[in-house]
Each structure stands twice: as C-alpha cells, then as structure tokens.
Amino acid sequence: MNFRWRRAAAVARKEWFHIRRDPFTLTLALALPLAMVIIYGVAIDFNIKNVSLAVSDFDATESSRRLVDTFASSDYFRVRRADSPGQALQDVVAEKARAALVIPPRFEKDLGAGRGASAQVLLDGADNSTVGPVSLYVQTIQTLANARIAGANPVAPYDLRTRFLFNPELNSRWFVIPGLIVVIMAILSIFLTALTVAREWENGSMELLLSTPIQPIEIIAGKAAPYAGLGILAVAFVYVIARTAFGVPFEGNLLVFALGCLLFLATYLAQGLLISVVTRQQTVAMQLSMLTGMLPSNLLSGFVFPIASMPRFFWYFTMLLPARWFMVIARRSFLEGSTLAQLGVPLAALGVSCAVMVSLAARRFRRSLE
Amino acid sequence: MINRTMAGFIKKEMIQALRDPRMKFILFVAPLVQMTIFGVAISNEVKNIRLAALFDSKDYVLRDVYERAIQGEWFVPARASRAMAADPFELVRSGQADAVLVGPPGGFTRALGRGDAPLELLVDATNVTQAQSVEGYMRTIVQRVVQTDLHLPAGGAPIQFDIRVLFNPSLDTSIFMVPGVMTMLMVLTTLVLTNIAIVREKELGTFEMLISAPVSRTEVILGKTVPYVVIGMTNLPLVLSVAVFVFHVPMRGSVLALIVATFAFVCTTVAMGTLISTYCRNQQQASMGGFLFMFPAIMFSGLIFPIENMPASVRWMSAIDPLAHYLSLLRNIMLKGGDVRTLASHTTALVILAAVSGAISFKRFHTTLT
Numbered sequence: 001m002n003f004r005w006r007r008a009a010a011v012a013r014k015e016w017f018h019i020r021r022d023p024f025t026l027t028l029a030l031a032l033p034l035a036m037v038i039i040y041g042v043a044i045d046f047n048i049k050n051v052s053l054a055v056s057d058f059d060a061t062e063s064s065r066r067l068v069d070t071f072a073s074s075d076y077f078r079v080r081r082a083d084s085p086g087q088a089l090q091d092v093v094a095e096k097a098r099a100a101l102v103i104p105p106r107f108e109k110d111l112g113a114g115r116g117a118s119a120q121v122l123l124d125g126a127d128n129s130t131v132g133p134v135s136l137y138v139q140t141i142q143t144l145a146n147a148r149i150a151g152a153n154p155v156a157p158y159d160l161r162t163r164f165l166f167n168p169e170l171n172s173r174w175f176v177i178p179g180l181i182v183v184i185m186a187i188l189s190i191f192l193t194a195l196t197v198a199r200e201w202e203n204g205s206m207e208l209l210l211s212t213p214i215q216p217i218e219i220i221a222g223k224a225a226p227y228a229g230l231g232i233l234a235v236a237f238v239y240v241i242a243r244t245a246f247g248v249p250f251e252g253n254l255l256v257f258a259l260g261c262l263l264f265l266a267t268y269l270a271q272g273l274l275i276s277v278v279t280r281q282q283t284v285a286m287q288l289s290m291l292t293g294m295l296p297s298n299l300l301s302g303f304v305f306p307i308a309s310m311p312r313f314f315w316y317f318t319m320l321l322p323a324r325w326f327m328v329i330a331r332r333s334f335l336e337g338s339t340l341a342q343l344g345v346p347l348a349a350l351g352v353s354c355a356v357m358v359s360l361a362a363r364r365f366r367r368s369l370e
Numbered sequence: 371m372i373n374r375t376m377a378g379f380i381k382k383e384m385i386q387a388l389r390d391p392r393m394k395f396i397l398f399v400a401p402l403v404q405m406t407i408f409g410v411a412i413s414n415e416v417k418n419i420r421l422a423a424l425f426d427s428k429d430y431v432l433r434d435v436y437e438r439a440i441q442g443e444w445f446v447p448a449r450a451s452r453a454m455a456a457d458p459f460e461l462v463r464s465g466q467a468d469a470v471l472v473g474p475p476g477g478f479t480r481a482l483g484r485g486d487a488p489l490e491l492l493v494d495a496t497n498v499t500q501a502q503s504v505e506g507y508m509r510t511i512v513q514r515v516v517q518t519d520l521h522l523p524a525g526g527a528p529i530q531f532d533i534r535v536l537f538n539p540s541l542d543t544s545i546f547m548v549p550g551v552m553t554m555l556m557v558l559t560t561l562v563l564t565n566i567a568i569v570r571e572k573e574l575g576t577f578e579m580l581i582s583a584p585v586s587r588t589e590v591i592l593g594k595t596v597p598y599v600v601i602g603m604t605n606l607p608l609v610l611s612v613a614v615f616v617f618h619v620p621m622r623g624s625v626l627a628l629i630v631a632t633f634a635f636v637c638t639t640v641a642m643g644t645l646i647s648t649y650c651r652n653q654q655q656a657s658m659g660g661f662l663f664m665f666p667a668i669m670f671s672g673l674i675f676p677i678e679n680m681p682a683s684v685r686w687m688s689a690i691d692p693l694a695h696y697l698s699l700l701r702n703i704m705l706k707g708g709d710v711r712t713l714a715s716h717t718t719a720l721v722i723l724a725a726v727s728g729a730i731s732f733k734r735f736h737t738t739l740t
Contacts, residue, residue, distance in 0.1 A: 024651070028658045032665075039666060043684045044675050047498070051678070067529070092536060094709040095698065098678070111528060118530040125538030126705040128414060128546030129676040133499065135533060136506045142531050150528035157520070158478070158487040160512055162505045164495035165462055172498045191661065195654040279392070282653040283566050286660075287396045290558060291404065294661070299412050304674050306500060308468075309417040311410060318411075332465070335496050342464050 003221075007214045011222025015196070019226055026230075029192065033184045033234045037177065037241050044176050048133045053077040054088040054097035061108035063149055067119065070145045071101065076137040089122065098124045099134055111150060166251075166335040174249070177242045178334040179303045182327050184238060185231055185261070186268055190293035192227045193272030194285045201280035216366040224269045231265045242334075251337030260329035260343070263350040267322045268293065270357040277364045297323035322353045375585050379593025387567065387597060397563075401555040401605060405612050408551045413543030416503040420448035422467040424458060429477035432489075435515045436471065444507050445469075462494050469493045469504050482520065537705045544617040549700035550673035552609045553693050556632070557639050557667070560602040562660045564643030568594055569656035572647075591735055595640050602636035613704075623708030631699040631713070634720040638692040641724045645731040667693045695719050 019025055053071060057064050072079040080097060082088035088100035100122040110117040121138050123131050167174045200206040209219060242248040250257075271293065279285040299305060300314070301323035307315060318324045325346040332338040340347075388394055423436035439445040448467035458470040472490040474481045481487035491508055495501035516522070538545045571577045571594075580590060606629070613619040621628075646663060650656040669675065670684075671693035677685065688694040695716040702712050 022652075022655070024655045025658065028655075028662065032658075032662060035662075036665060039669065039684070043669070043680045043687075045679050048676055048679050089536075090709075093702075093706045094712050095702065114528070116528050116530060118532050121531045121533045123533065123535045125535040125541065126546075126701045127672070127676070128543065129672070129674070130678075131535060131541070132414070132416070132503060135535075136502060138531055138533055139506065139510075142527065142529065145529050146527040156513070156516070157482050157485045158489055158512065158516060160489050160491060160509055162491045162493060162508075164493055164501055165459070167495040167498065167501075170495055170498045170501065175496055175498055187661065187665075191657065192654075195657055199652075199654065281390070282657070283563075283570065284390065284392050284396065286562065286566060286653070286657040287393075287400075287558075289657075290562070291396070291400055295404065295408070295554075298668075299408055305412040305414055306416070306497065308419065309413050309415045314407075314411040328465075331496055336463050336465075336494075338463065338465070 003215065003217060008218040008222040008225070011214070011219055012225040015223055016226045018196070019230070025192070029188060029230045029234060030237065032188070033238050034241070036184060037180060037238050037246075040176050040180055041173055041241075041246050045172055047170065047172060048130055048137075049075055050078045051076055051099060051130065051134055051137070052097045053079050054082040054091040054100040055079050055103075056082045056085045056088040056100070057103045058085075058105040059103050059107035063108040063111055063117075064103045066149050067103060067107075067145055068101070070141055070148060074137070074141060074144070076134075076141075092122065092124050098127065098130055099138075173246050174335060175331075177238075177246055177248050178330045179301075179327055181235055181238050181242075181330050182264070182301060182323055183297055183303055184234060185264060185326075186297035186323055187294055188234055189227060189231045189265055189268040190272040190275070190289050191286075192230065193224060193269050194275040194279075194289045194293075195282055196227075197223055197273055197276035198279055198282045198285035201276065202282060217362055220273060220362060220365055224273065227272075228265055228269060231269075232261070235261055248334060250334050252333030253340065256338075256340050256343060256347075257329065257333040260326055260333070260347060260350060263347070263354045264322055264326040267350070267354040267357045270354070270361040274357065274361040274364060277361070277368055296321055300324070301327045303327060319349065320353070322350055322357075325349045325353070373589075376589045376593050376596075379585075379589060380596050383567070383594055383597040384600075387563065387601065397559055397601060398605070398608065401559065401609055402612055404555055405548070405551050405609055406616060409544045409548045409612075409617050412547055414499070415541075415543055416500050416507075417443060419445050419500070419504055420466070420468045421445040421471070422448040422458070422461055422469070423471040423473075425471075425473055426477060429473060429479050431482060431516065431519045432471065432473045432478040434519055435478075435512055438515050439508070439511050442507075442511075444504075458490075458492050462492055467494075468500075469508070471508075482516065542618075545619050545705065548613045548617050548619050549704060550671070550697060552613060552700060553671065553673070553697045554668060555609060556602060556605060556635065556696075557664065557693060559605055560598055560636050561639040561643040561646075561663065562657070563601070564595060564598045564640045565647045565650070565656050565660050566653055567598070568644060568647035569650045569653055572650075573652045587732075587735060591644065591732060595644055598640050598643070599633075599636050602640065603633065606632050619704055621704055622706065623703035627708050627713055628700075628703050631696065631703065631717055631720070634717050634724065635692060635696040635699075638720050638724040638727070641728040641731060642692065644735070645727045648731050648734040648736075667691050670694055671697050673697060689719070690723065692720055692723055695723075 055068050057068060068079060071077045082091055085102045088102060091097040092100055102120040107117045107119060123134055125131055164170055243250060275285050275288045279288060300318050300321055307318055307324065328346045329343055332343065421439055423432060425432040440447055458472050461467045461470050470492045474488050478487055478489055493501045493504050535541060614621050646659045647656060650659050670687045670691045677688045699713060699716045702708055
C-alpha cells in the first residue's frame, strides 16, 4: 500500500480533461460564485426602510397630524391612508401594509389634559424579517414624537453611548459576504465530487479502475484534486470581489484564513466522496448532497440565523457541522482580525471533522472496492 | 385526455421514481425530518447575547443594570476573565463577549449623582440586525433601572404607543419559519426530481428509443411530468400535518385555497424543472442547473431577506420567483386567514409562470435526434 503520486496525478489529469470537456461545469463553478456575490451584495440589505404603514387617524387634530408626520418624515415608514381601523387592518391582511397606526378620537384632548395619550400600532406578525426591526423603529419614533409634540424632553441623568465594533456603519454586506464564502465552498465541493464520482459508479467505470494496480487512496486524491482546485479558485475570486467591489475589510491573517479554507474544503470533498460511495447513483447523491450539504450549511451554520438563539440541543448539534466552525473563522478573519490563537478552537474543531470525514471516506471507499 | 399510452408512461415513471427505497425515504421521510429540525432550530430572534459589565463592588446601579439584563432572556453572562477585564475591546475581539458595558471612571453610580453619567456600550456589530436589537434592549433596561434606583418619578412619556403584533402575538419563531421551510422542501422534491429524471433518460439514451415508438411529444412530456406533480401533492398533507400538529402553526384559512395554491405551485416548479432539463445534457449539469435556480429562488422568496428592502432593480426577480408567491400564499392562508384578492393575484402569477415555462419547455423539448 504505497502511495504513488504519478498514479494519483493520472487520475487527476483524466478528471481535469473531463471538466474541461464539459464547459457547463466549468462555467458554473466560476459563474455561480460571481452571481451569488453580486446578487447578495446588491440585493441584500438588512436595514429595513420604507415600511408601508396604514394610518387611520380618528382624531384629525393638529397633534394627531403631527404624529402621523413624525412617522412619515422618518426614513423608516411610508404612510398610506386608511378610512377606518378595520380598513387599516384589512390593508395588513391584504399585504398592502406591514404595519398600521390607529389614532383614537380623544388623542389631542387626552394629551392636553395631561392624562397621557396613546395610539395603537399593529405589526404584521406573519413576516419575521420585518417585525423585530420595525418595533425598534416604533420606539425611536415614540421618543421623537414626545419631544416634538408634547415638548417632553426629559433630561436623562445619563448618556448611553453605543460603539458598534468591527462594523461601525452597520453595513449588512460586511456580514453577508464573508459568510457567503463558506456557503459557496460547501456547495461547490460537495456537489461536484458527489456527482462525478457517483456517475463513475453508475457507468461502471469505477469497476474498471479496480482491475488496475491503482490504490483507493490514489483514486480519491486524484478525483478530489481538480475540484479542490476549482474550490480554491472560487474562494480567491470571491475574496477579490469582496475586497474591491464591496470594500469589505480583511483584518485578520490571510494564512490562518487559508488554513481554514483548506481544512474546510478537504472535509466537504471527503463528504462528497462518502455520499457517492454510499449511494452510487446520481439522483440519490444529488438529494443527499442537498440535504446534508446545502441546507445545513445555509441554515444551521450561523450564516443568517444566529446559533446562539438556537435551542440548547442544536447549539451542541451544530458543533458537528464543519460549516459552523468555518463561518466563525471567515467572519472573524475578515472583520475582527482574530489571530491564530484566538481562532484555535474553531480551527481545531475543523481539523478534527476533516480528519474524521477523510478517514471515513477512505475506509468506505476501500471497502467497497475490495 | 389521458389515453393508454400516457397512463403507461405515468405508471412507469411512478415505479421508477419510487423503486429505490432510498428514494422513498428522501421523498417522504426526509422532508418531515428536515422540517422538524429546521422548524425547531432556526430563528432570527436575538437571544443568549453574552454580556459583560466592568464595574467595581460599590457601583450598585451598574450592577443592577447588569443583573436585570441577565435575568431576561436576551442576555447571558460572558465568561470574562479578570485579566482581560481591563480591556473591553479585547473582550469582544477574543470572542468572549458579544457586548460589554463600561461605566465612567469612578463608577456609574457616582457619576449619576453628578447628573452627567456617560455609559459606554460596546457591541460586536458583525451581525448588524443583532447589534441594533442589543442596543435597543439595553436602552430600555438602563432607563428602567436608573428610574427605580434613583427613585425618579415613574410618570412615563405623555405619548405612548400600544404595540401589538398581529397573527403571531407571542412572536413564536416556528410560526414564522415553518411555512418557509415547507416551501423549500416542496421545491426540492418537485423541481429537482423532474429535472433529473428527464435528463437521466437523455443521458442513458432511452429517449432515442421513444422515437421508434408511436408516442407524441405531448404524451412523453406529460407522462414524465404528471407523476412528479402527484408526488409533490402527496407531500402536502405530510408537511402540513407536521406544521399544524407539531409546530402548532395555525390554519386560519381555507384548506381548499391551500390545495389550489399548492397545485399551482407544484405545476410551476415541475414546469420549471422541465425547462431547466432542456438545457442540460447530463445529470451533473442538471443538478447544478437545479441548484442555480434554487439559490436565488430562496433568496428572493422573502424567507430570509425582506423583499421590500431590495432595490427596485432586482425586486422584479421576486415577481418571477414561484417561491415568493407560494410563501406569500402559505403565510396569507395559514396565518392571516386568506385575503381573496391577494390569493387570487399570487395564484394567477403562479399559473402564468407555469404556463410560460411550460410553453417554452414544450417548444424546446426534443424527442428527435439532432
């Protein structure tokens, strides 16, 4: 059982020919990251603006008009009139408004009498992406309205100053794009390997390789190498776009980040191989890659949905996902400038999962060949 | 309309799709498992923020602020080592805390007595939405604690908003997320499978055999696609019962409307799967093509990122995204009880999308040799 580079290289060459012959794969491997970064970079903005607000003003006085004005003149809301509270509610049900403001008839009287006036704000609870931020905006507007209309400007004896570290301008792209690297790598590596190798099983050409003196480990290395190359190319590509087109800073150590990339890539390539060995059929391999690769790396890695908010069980469960650890490495390398020592835990975890996955894939591969 | 030839086709396709026990698992069990996992795990709530506060033993107001924060469910104590405590910035950068409260020199309590107390809050703003929520929460907590501790008059601001969240008053995340996960799983089983099944016949060359058989193009197309519409529809009761019985997502609207909407959606995704298949020559291309569709489709669906927030230049993508329409339909029917005009417009959009992609794929579909 001695590893011969020449034999592995021959397999890699064959695989490379195959990729080159199939322009579709090559284009996709390069166009997919580009398209994803551009779409995400341009389209995604977590800072919600122009929330449409259905307003039903029963009071119709100077004060109530100024209250509506306070909403309208903020960047957050776009006001649309409703004739009655029922109409305002109907606007929310019919998706014409995300929120409704109902001002009761005694608003100005209550305010003048010093009893305290209240207005009702209804938020559309069917859409999770807006309800949280919008309720924060409403609080801000409340403070503003009190100062402008009621002249209430309580001087607080303290002053809370918030420093937003690592992303002072609260640019959501800085959050999304480093995470996107993780998702893109996961998808490319797992899909391409799982499907190509599953095809060899399906065609029976894997059996052919059996009759040659080549070792299983040489086949694995040879098959994975071109896809590893494509994966690295894709990351480099995304890195350059992130830095130049979107101005995402990179504060950390490039070598540490590269180490994380390699470990992550190796893990997912191995997972792709494992899927192909287990399924030996492209249709099933495809579905399994989606289920074990794409969805978890998208939804459970902390890419958008924070891991800290998950129930305890999942907080531990996600520790099994290499994507979770690489997500930490990518984000903190880009934005926080973490050092090798500070990234020790995620790197070690990534190393372990890489070792486990590679040896698992190699074992299954060898066994199925013998 | 369905003659014997087609019936035979449909039967063959059904057998082929369901022959493999692993495929049965993927089609019927995996969606349920996935839905349970994602329904439980993911949310964009802000929870378990690791908070540290730097104060000495005499600074009781700041201690109260810290303790009050920890008692709520937003914050948990950070594991702050004393050596690090000197530098709050390092505390965040090393990943030990997500937010740090720092009082002025001499203590917050004493500074409050002077009536001019700066209180600094350092937040890790890598995740923009989370950072903004943390600031909002902290502002509320500080205000309450200072009010109680200094025995300030509790008289609130003259204008109060009474905020209510409609349709999901307890802000239960699974009620938000489950319809989205349903949408994703439905598309995975329909679009991807149709696409692969058609391309596989092309790859294996069995399509060429059909030339010699007395069947028309329509019969081939319908024979290949109808089974996947059926499979997609059988998924509905499965995922719907998980949604309603496991996650207690309300079902306020009409079941009939939901079935019609789902049928329109499944027809659209199957038609789009067929369309994609006409561009692909082998299964690897098919799966990458399917993926190329899925990724932007999920993104523009409004599940993760609010659609209203996207720049107008890309918002039209949502209009042609079947996932966006189906997600709106699911949310509107299940959570809001269904608004007739909204349902009609989204269902019509789905029907148009199905018709257009069906027509194009019918035109591009070859059963002849080139």
